[in-house]
Structures are given as structure tokens and as C-alpha cells.
Amino acid sequence: MATMDPYRLTSGVESTDPATTDVTRNDVVRTVLWLVLVISTVGNMVASYGTASTAIHLACGVVTALCVTALVTRHLRGRR
Template sequence: MPDTDPYRFTSTAPSSTPTYGSASTSADTSDGITRADVARTLLWAVVVISAVTNMALSYGGSATAPHLAAGIVTVLSAGTLVVRRLRGRRK
């Protein structure tokens, strides 16, 4: 039965000592964390943080400029996530 550990970062063969986080020399890196995964996670974090910031500014009664800045960051980040998703489907 193959190793199906969902928490394993590398696709190396199992050994007696865990190798979590070590670099894989194998050509098969389909189970590793890619740059696209990191970018998607960071974009989602920016979307959430900017949306929460916008809500806090709204309830705090601040000026219009901070609302616009937070809204623009939210829209650009969400738009980037949508474009990346649509381009990923096309391949």
C-alpha cells in the first residue's frame, strides 16, 4: 500500500526517520508546495485582511481615502485570484 500521509511535504520514499521539510531530489514534485500555492495563500490573506480593515474603517468613521485604499487592495487581490483560477482551468 502506498504512503498516503496527507501531511507529508515531499514525495520521497518512506524511511525510518521522518524527512518533513527536506528538499526532494526526485523529479516528481507533484506532492510538494509550489510557488502557486504560496501565492494563492498570500493573496487570500491580503483579501481577508483588507476586507476586515475596510469594515473596521467603516465602523470607525474614518475618512474616505483609507476606505478607497482598502477597497482597491481588496478588489485587485480578489481579481488576481479569479484570473489565476480561470487561467488554471484553461491549461
């Protein structure tokens, strides 16, 4: 008697449709934006705890603001 594995992540039927298995350009861009956002936020936090100059704080802040703006813009355009 066959039993279903409750820890299996797939439904048992593998899809061969390339449209559903490929990673799109939008997925890559969104992932890179999130990665840069996290890195710039952590960099700003490290600069705050250390004795970094104001230029480093401003650079991290500008990168963070640009990433947030790009992510919000992409999200709002994707809803249309």
C-alpha cells in the same frame, strides 16, 4: 493484531517523491492573495465602524478588488 487508526491523516505509506511534498510558487501566491484579501476586507469593515476617512475606505476597497481580480484570473487561467 494490528489495528488501523481511524484518526490517522496519512495512509501509512509515506511518499518520498519531492514533487508531491514541495510547496509550489503558485500555492504561496494564492495563499498570500487570500491573506491580503481577508486583511483588506477586515480593514475596510473596521474603517466602516470607526471614524476613518474616505481615503482609507478607498484604499481598502482597491486592494480588495485587486486581490479578487487576481484570484479569479489565476483560477480561470489554471482551468485551461
